[in-house]
Amino acid sequence: MTTTKGFASEAATSPTTPIVHLEDVGKSYGNIQALRGVSLSVRQGEITCVLGDNGAGKSTLIKIIAGLHDYTSGTMSVNGEERHFSSPRESLDSGIATVYQDLALAPLMSVWRNFFLGNELTTGPFGVLNSHKMKRIAQEELTKMGISIPNLEQPVGKLSGGQRQCVAIARAIYFGAKVLILDEPTAALGVNQSGVVLKYIVKARDAGIGVIFITHNPHHAYLVGNHFVILKLGRVALDAHRADITLEQLTTEMAGGSELETLSHELRGVDAGVVVDPAHPADSAVQDVSPAANETADDETEEGT
Amino acid sequence: MIRWQKKAVAAGAAFALAAALAACSSSGGKQEEQSSGGGGAGVADTPRMKVALITHSGPGDTFWDIVRRGAEAAAKKDNIELQYSSDPDGAAQANLVQTAIDSKVDGIAVTLNKPDAVIPNVKKAIAAGIPVTILNGGLDSWKQTGALGYFGQDERIAGRATGNKLKSLGAKKVICVIHEQGNVSLEARCQGITDILGDAVENVNVNGTDQPGTQATLTSKLQADKNADYVMALNAGIALTAVTAAKDAGSSAKVASFDMSKEMAKAVKDGTVEFAVDQQPYLQGYLAVDAIWLYKTNGDTIGGGEATLTGPAFIDKTNIAAVEKYAAAGTR
Amino acid sequence: MASTITSPAAADDRVSTRSVGARLLSRPEIGSLVGAAVILVFFLITAPPFRDIDNTGTILYQAALIGVMAVPVSLLMIGGEFDLSAGVAVTTSGLTAGILAYQLSLNVWVGVVVALALSLAIGAFNGWLLMRTGLPSFLVTLGTFFILQGVNIAVTRLTSGAVASNSISDMDGFDAAKAVFASEFTLGGITIKIIIVWWIVFVAIAAWVLLRTKIGNWIFAVGGDAAAARAVGVPVKKVKIGLFMTVGFFAWFAGMQLLFIQNGVVQSGEGVGKEFLYIIAAVVGGCLLTGGYGSVVGGAIGALIFGMVQLGVVYAGWNADWFKAFLGVMLLLATIVNLIVKNKAEER
Numbered sequence: 001m002t003t004t005k006g007f008a009s010e011a012a013t014s015p016t017t018p019i020v021h022l023e024d025v026g027k028s029y030g031n032i033q034a035l036r037g038v039s040l041s042v043r044q045g046e047i048t049c050v051l052g053d054n055g056a057g058k059s060t061l062i063k064i065i066a067g068l069h070d071y072t073s074g075t076m077s078v079n080g081e082e083r084h085f086s087s088p089r090e091s092l093d094s095g096i097a098t099v100y101q102d103l104a105l106a107p108l109m110s111v112w113r114n115f116f117l118g119n120e121l122t123t124g125p126f127g128v129l130n131s132h133k134m135k136r137i138a139q140e141e142l143t144k145m146g147i148s149i150p151n152l153e154q155p156v157g158k159l160s161g162g163q164r165q166c167v168a169i170a171r172a173i174y175f176g177a178k179v180l181i182l183d184e185p186t187a188a189l190g191v192n193q194s195g196v197v198l199k200y201i202v203k204a205r206d207a208g209i210g211v212i213f214i215t216h217n218p219h220h221a222y223l224v225g226n227h228f229v230i231l232k233l234g235r236v237a238l239d240a241h242r243a244d245i246t247l248e249q250l251t252t253e254m255a256g257g258s259e260l261e262t263l264s265h266e267l268r269g270v271d272a273g274v275v276v277d278p279a280h281p282a283d284s285a286v287q288d289v290s291p292a293a294n295e296t297a298d299d300e301t302e303e304g305t
Numbered sequence: 306m307i308r309w310q311k312k313a314v315a316a317g318a319a320f321a322l323a324a325a326l327a328a329c330s331s332s333g334g335k336q337e338e339q340s341s342g343g344g345g346a347g348v349a350d351t352p353r354m355k356v357a358l359i360t361h362s363g364p365g366d367t368f369w370d371i372v373r374r375g376a377e378a379a380a381k382k383d384n385i386e387l388q389y390s391s392d393p394d395g396a397a398q399a400n401l402v403q404t405a406i407d408s409k410v411d412g413i414a415v416t417l418n419k420p421d422a423v424i425p426n427v428k429k430a431i432a433a434g435i436p437v438t439i440l441n442g443g444l445d446s447w448k449q450t451g452a453l454g455y456f457g458q459d460e461r462i463a464g465r466a467t468g469n470k471l472k473s474l475g476a477k478k479v480i481c482v483i484h485e486q487g488n489v490s491l492e493a494r495c496q497g498i499t500d501i502l503g504d505a506v507e508n509v510n511v512n513g514t515d516q517p518g519t520q521a522t523l524t525s526k527l528q529a530d531k532n533a534d535y536v537m538a539l540n541a542g543i544a545l546t547a548v549t550a551a552k553d554a555g556s557s558a559k560v561a562s563f564d565m566s567k568e569m570a571k572a573v574k575d576g577t578v579e580f581a582v583d584q585q586p587y588l589q590g591y592l593a594v595d596a597i598w599l600y601k602t603n604g605d606t607i608g609g610g611e612a613t614l615t616g617p618a619f620i621d622k623t624n625i626a627a628v629e630k631y632a633a634a635g636t637r
Numbered sequence: 638m639a640s641t642i643t644s645p646a647a648a649d650d651r652v653s654t655r656s657v658g659a660r661l662l663s664r665p666e667i668g669s670l671v672g673a674a675v676i677l678v679f680f681l682i683t684a685p686p687f688r689d690i691d692n693t694g695t696i697l698y699q700a701a702l703i704g705v706m707a708v709p710v711s712l713l714m715i716g717g718e719f720d721l722s723a724g725v726a727v728t729t730s731g732l733t734a735g736i737l738a739y740q741l742s743l744n745v746w747v748g749v750v751v752a753l754a755l756s757l758a759i760g761a762f763n764g765w766l767l768m769r770t771g772l773p774s775f776l777v778t779l780g781t782f783f784i785l786q787g788v789n790i791a792v793t794r795l796t797s798g799a800v801a802s803n804s805i806s807d808m809d810g811f812d813a814a815k816a817v818f819a820s821e822f823t824l825g826g827i828t829i830k831i832i833i834v835w836w837i838v839f840v841a842i843a844a845w846v847l848l849r850t851k852i853g854n855w856i857f858a859v860g861g862d863a864a865a866a867r868a869v870g871v872p873v874k875k876v877k878i879g880l881f882m883t884v885g886f887f888a889w890f891a892g893m894q895l896l897f898i899q900n901g902v903v904q905s906g907e908g909v910g911k912e913f914l915y916i917i918a919a920v921v922g923g924c925l926l927t928g929g930y931g932s933v934v935g936g937a938i939g940a941l942i943f944g945m946v947q948l949g950v951v952y953a954g955w956n957a958d959w960f961k962a963f964l965g966v967m968l969l970l971a972t973i974v975n976l977i978v979k980n981k982a983e984e985r
Contacts, residue, residue, distance in 0.1 A: 066868070089870045098868060106861030108929040109854075117858050118869035120851040127851035171869075364961060389957045395904055396895065397947075400699050404951045407692040421804065421902035485906070492800060510790075 017080065018043050019179050019210050020065060020096065025074035027060050034060040035234045037074070041227075042179055042210040047201065049213045049221035051254050052231035058214050061231070062181055065212070066098040067091030092118075097172030098181040101188065105168055107157030111149055112138040114156050115171050137174075145170045145200065162193030166200050173204055180204055181212045186220050198224055218254045222247045230254055348384050351602045355386045356412040356594055357405035360441070361398050361419060362391040363514065367566045368540060368586055372441070374636055375590030376414065383598035385411075395422030402426040405435075412436045412597035414590075417443020417450075418490055424450055436600050440593040441586075442490050444612055453600055454608045456592040458584035458616035460490045463563075464497015466617050467537070467582050471561070472501055474579070476535040479506045480526060480558070484513030484543045491539050494563060498537060507533075516546055523550035533558045541566035541581070548577050565620065570632035573625045583628075584616030587636045665923035666935030668975030672921070673942050675974055676967060680945060684953035692952070694828045700944030701836040704937050705891050706911070707918035708836075708843050709884040711936030714919050715847070716880045717860035717928025718774040720763060722781035723884055724911030729785045730756045730892025731903040732793055735802040745810035753889045759785070760885025764878030786909060793905035806901035818890070819897035832894050836937070839887070843933040856880065861929025918943055921971055942971045 018041035027035040035057045042048050052058045063069040064076065067085030075082050078094045085091045091098070105114045112131070115138040121130040135152050142149055147166045149159065156164060165185045172180050182201065186194040201224050205211055215221050221228060228245060230238040230253055238253045245253075358376050362369035373389055380387035388410065392398045399422045405413050406429060413430050417423055420443050427450045430437050439447040439455045447455045471479060479502060481495035499506045509526055511519040527533055527550060536551060536558050538544035544562030551558050561579045562569065564586070572578040592613065599605040607613055620628055631637040661667065680687040687696075706723055713720055720726075730752045738748030759781065767777045790800060797803045805811055821830045847853035858866035859876045867873045896903050920926060921942055922935025946967040950960050 068868075088868050089872075092870050100865070100868060106858045106865050106929060108861045108925075109857050113854055113857065117854060117866065118871045120854055122851050129849050129851060129854065131849070386954075388951075388954050390951050390960070391957060394907060395899060396702060397699075399898075400695065400702075400948070401951060403695045403698075404686070404692075404948050407689065407695050408686040408952060408954075419899075419904060421801075421900040422898070422904075424900070425898075488906075489799065489801065 019079060020212075021077045021080075022065075023075045023077075025064065025071045025076055027064060027069065027071050027073075033234055035064070035071070038231070038234075038236055039074075039239075040229055040236075042212055044178070044210050045205055045208050046226045047205050047211040047213050047224050048227045048229065049215060049225035050229050050231060051215060051218060051221055051250075053216060055233075056231040057234040058231055059183070060234075062098060062183055062212075062214060065091065065096060065179075065181060067096075092175075095176060095178035096181065097175065097177035097179070099165065099168040099172055099183065099185065101184040105156045105164055108155050110153045111142075111156055111159070111167060112152040115141070115167060115174075119175050141170050141174050142167065145173075145203065160193060161189050162196045165189075165197050169197075169200055169204060173207060173209065177209060179210045179212065181214070183214045184216070185213075186215065186217060194220065216254070218247065218251045222250055347382075349382060349598070349602075351384055351598070353384055353386065354411040354598070354601060355388065355408075356380065356414065356597055357388045357390065357401075357408070357410045358590065358594065359398060359401045359405060359413065359415045360389075360391040361393050361395075361416050363393045364391075367542065368564055371566075371586040371635060371637070372590035375587035375592075376594045377590075378587075378636075379591045379594040379598070383595060385594065385598060387594065395419035399423045399426045402430060406430050406433055410435060411601060412438070412594075414438045414440055414593035414597065416441045417447055418488065420446040427452065436597050438593040438596045440589045447612070448610075453606050454592075454596050455612040456589045456596070456607075456615055457612070459612065459614060460493035461497045461500075462614075463582060463584065463617040464494040465500050466497075466619075467494070467561075467563075468498040468501025470580065470582075470619060471498065471535055471537070474535075476502065477505060478530070478532045479535040479537050480523075480530070480533050481506055481508045481537045482519075482523065482539060482543055482547065483508055483510050484519065484539060494539055495537075506537075511543070513540070513543060516542070519543060520546050520550050520553070523547050524553045527551055527554035527556040527558055531556070535579075536560045538562040540564045541569040544569065544578055544581075545572060548572065565628070565632050565637050567633050567635065570620075570625060570629045570637070573620060573622065574629065576622065580619055580621035582616065583618045583620050583637065585618060585637070586615075588615045665930060665932040666938055667923075668978035669922045669935050669938040669942065669971065671978050672971030672974040673938050673945070676942055676945050676949070676971060680949035680953065684949050686952040687949060691827055694830065694833070696944055696948050697833045697941075698830045698944075699948050700941045701830070701833045702891075703911075703914050703918050703943055704836045704940030705832065705839060705894070706884075706887055706915045707922070707936040707940045708839050708933055709880070709887040710912075710915040711919040711922065711924050711931055711933050712843060712847065712856060713880045713884055714916070714924040714926070714928060715860045715931040716856045716877060717863065718767065718877060718880065719778060719916065720881065720884050721775065721778040721912050722759070722763065722785055723778075723888060723915055724913075725782055725785040725789060725908040726756065726759055726885065726888035727891040727895060727911065728789050728903060728905065728908035729759070730889045731896040732789055732802050732892075732905060734893065735805050735896050735901060735903050736793065736796050738805050738808060739803045740796055742808075745805055745808050745814050747810075748805070749810075749814055749893060752892060753886070756885040756889035756892065757882050758885070760882035760888075761878055763884075764881035767881070768874045768877060782912070789908075790905045800906060801902050801904045804901045805896075808901075811897075811901060814893070815897040818893040830898075832898075835890070839890075840933055840937045847933055852876070852879075857929060914943065917968065921968060921975065923975065939971075942968070 020042040022038055022040040025035065025038045026033065038061065040048065050058055050061065060069065064071045067088045067090050070084050070086065077083065078096070083094065106117065112135045116134050121134050122128055123130050138152055145166065147163060147170065149163065156167065159167065169180065169182070185197050189197065198220060201211060201213060213221065213225060226242050228238065228240050228250060229236060358373065360369055360372065369391065377387055390401050392401055398419065402413065402415060402423060403426050413435055415423065415427060415437060417439050418441065424446060427437055431451045437450065437452045439450070439452045441457045444455060444457065444459050479498060481498055483491045483495060485491055495506065495508050509522065511522050513519065523536065523546065533556065536547045538547050538560060541562060541564045544560055545568055547560045551560060559579045560577070563582045563584070565581055565583045569578065569581050573581055592607065596607050628637050686692055706727065710720065710723055733755050734748035734752035737743065737751055738745045763778055763781055767774050770777065793800060793802055819831065821828055847856060855866065855871045855876045858871050859873045863873050918939035919931065919936040920939070922932060922937065922939030924931030924936060946964050950963045955963060
């Protein structure tokens with residue numbers, strides 16, 4: 001049982017050797033190449049953001065680091081040592097904890113049981129739960145992280161999405177994670193709750209943990225990230241340090257760079273047509289979502305100008 | 306029910322009456338049914354008694370309904386309150402005997418088709434001073450329980466008699482249909498037939514509660530085995546299913562059966578079923594209850610320490626006329 | 638930081654007012670307990686023999702016949718799986734012990750031990766096949782159900798020539814084994830079958846394991862969200878296979894009870910349909926059909942409700958034709974009370 005390091009900030013200001021390093025890693029399922037030539041470094045006290053559209057290979061990447069799948073080419077080293085994980089347990093034992101978007105916790109189990117799931121504190125030969133101690137520690141840790149859950153007996157399913165993410169993150173940190181993989185932690189959350197989770201990610205970083213933050217929201221990524229990797233069709237499309245990139249560039253790259261420009265040009269034309277023209281109130285009644293309606297609107301604006 | 310109908314009709318509009326009349330069937334239905342004659346006589350003036358009838362029947366079985374009618378007729382005559390319960394599961398049936406003991410009944414009539422499960426509690430009942438009669442099943446083991454008497458058929462004897470009957474009819478290849486796995490009585494019937502006819506008998510297992518499945522199994526069996534000239538069913542429902550199956554399979558096999566019912570009587574009369582082996586279930590229920598009453602009121606026992614056999618009685622075209630109306634009333 | 642979380646904080650305030658009583662009410666089995674009480678009162682009023690304390694033993698025995706198997710079935714359901722072969726597996730176990738001891742003229746205990754090994758193996762096979770194929774347990778165990786049903790009757794017929802196993806009641810070790818599995822004793826005028834004692838012991842152990850040990854925590858987790866459990870390092874495969882083997886163990890015990898209470902004879906066709914009674918007991922007792930929630934004590938209460946209704950209808954002397962209808966109404970009643978109580982508990 002590793003105990004918590006607490007939050008006495010021993011944050012590494014200068015990047016040390018990477019805890020997890022991927023070099024030219026690939027993964028193929030039969031003849032489908034889900035991931036090709038991906039290189040990535042995770043350092044202590046740094047947040048590495050992995051961005052990408054659906055199907056870009058983000059989840060394959062997580063699964064490799066989390067030990068759910070093995071990679072088929074390249075090398076992955078943890079603490080300088082080449083590793084092939086055969087189970088999530090091995091990954092966990094190497095200090096890598098993964099918090100999944102929707103499968104982080106068992107919804108019907110109480111908060112404290114979830115907190116210690118897989119790492120239960122037990123006494124005696126029969127694995128008897130030391131529930132008092134577990135409840136106390138869970139309460140302390142959550143309070144320390146600024147999450148207020150008065151009744152630890154309530155099922156996790158009754159917590160808000162943000163609280164759930166925070167419980168999962170607090171748990172990973174408490175159990176001595178050196179690397180924390182967060183899979184779209186803000187995807188299903190509102191603005192307020194996303195804020196809570198983002199602050200929490202920063203706290204984890206300050207505690208000296210290397211964070212891999214998977215997201216498709218460049219705004220969230222740019223708020224907290226030190227390093228940005230964009231995946232596209234299983235390949236690395238961009239790999240930049242915070243100093244080398246602005247939010248605008250990141251957003252543009254994320255959306256597909258030059259493809260986006262074409263798209264934005266097209267959209268500009270369409271957008272103009274959708275604006276309600278007081279002279280033609282009938283047009284506004286037409287459903288502007290249907291392509292036919294858009295086309296008509298487009299034609300009219302062109303005539304008008 | 307009928308009184309309510311009359312009232313409703315009287316109060317209702319005239320067209321309803323007209324419609325009701327127009328809708329009447331000219332044949333069949335409830336109207337044609339004759340009122341049951343059994344047990345209609347006077348009621349004994351002996352003290353009111355409570356007797357439990359506990360069988361291994363599954364729910365909704367025609368045969369057990371007839372047994373129950375017989376028991377009820379005897380109960381009515383003897384001023385007995387009859388409590389009927391059943392469970393096909395051995396341990397559960399045994400526990401029903403225990404509940405009868407708990408309820409402090411004056412007598413128990415019970416089937417012993419799963420003797421090893423039920424006997425301990427039968428002994429317990431007798432030890433508690435409750436007279437017990439055995440019916441239908443348990444011929445080999447009833448004596449050790451100390452019960453008053455046994456009312457049923459010796460299935461092996463009935464089987465042999467059936468075997469001889471089939472032999473005299475010139476049967477070459479008989480298919481014996483066992484419709485309930487694990488029922489010793491059914492096994493004994495087929496075994497008895499085999500005793501007489503030897504290799505000419507083949508057993509087939511079907512699930513008696515699954516009529517379409519039974520029909521499909523028998524049809525395919527008859528399609529596969531063109532030599533089969535007799536299908537021996539072990540209850541009325543299976544026999545009627547076998548008739549349909551033989552027709553479907555285009556087989557010329559004739560059907561014979563154990564047990565009677567209203568439909569069976571009709572089938573025997575029509576000639577679709579060759580003959581039926583009747584073990585007279587009404588008599589089993591009647592005697593099992595009446596024997597308790599006789600014992601309680603007069604110290605009588607029936608059978609002189611031996612089993613009282615209620616069958617087999619063969620029913621075919623020659624004697625169906627005498628039995629038909631009782632079968633229609635649900636007492637044969 | 639907590640101050641920034643506005644809406645969740647409000648939710649927390651509501652929850653924090655829960656009293657000890659409300660916490661008690663939120664236990665999964667509390668609904669079934671109230672349901673059982675309602676059924677009990679109902680039959681105390683309508684069925685005179687029900688009031689006789691001497692008859693408690695009979696009612697408890699009826700409940701234990703289902704209750705013993707409801708223990709592992711509840712655990713398995715909490716672990717997110719079904720076992721449709723549980724009913725016939727009991728018969729298989731009884732037959733194995735009986736046939737083996739008789740055919741090879743062995744001490745009865747040898748048959749008992751071999752039956753245990755076989756029952757555990759059947760459970761392990763179910764679990765292994767489930768994890769291996771990823772098919773729903775409903776399908777996998779349905780296959781096992783048919784296989785066992787067929788093997789039961791075929792092997793019995795091959796060895797004994799009949800559809801029931803030969804009696805082993807006069808063989809060495811029978812009396813000792815009967816004393817363990819199927820004896821009875823009198824306690825304050827009430828005849829208690831030993832299976833009732835075993836049942837209570839099993840329920841206590843299983844409830845303790847479920848609520849107080851690491852394994853229990855894992856059972857909840859694999860049923861609630863197997864992927865989440867796996868991600869935090871819970872050995873999902875081992876837990877599930879272990880649960881199926883637990884069903885195997887209890888099937889063995891129930892099979893031994895069946896063998897020894899029936900004078901060393903087992904009918905090969907029995908046990909079909911019993912699997913649903915076990916599942917019903919577990920569900921009435923508050924186990925979710927979808928897994929991750931429930932209680933062993935609840936399953937026991939479910940079995941008790943079932944036993945009380947089964948015998949209550951007989952004790953009350955109601956027409957047996959209506960028996961199943963009464964049973965259905967009573968079970969619905971118990972389930973509805975269960976639901977109402979649970980909803981009330983959640984409102985607090």
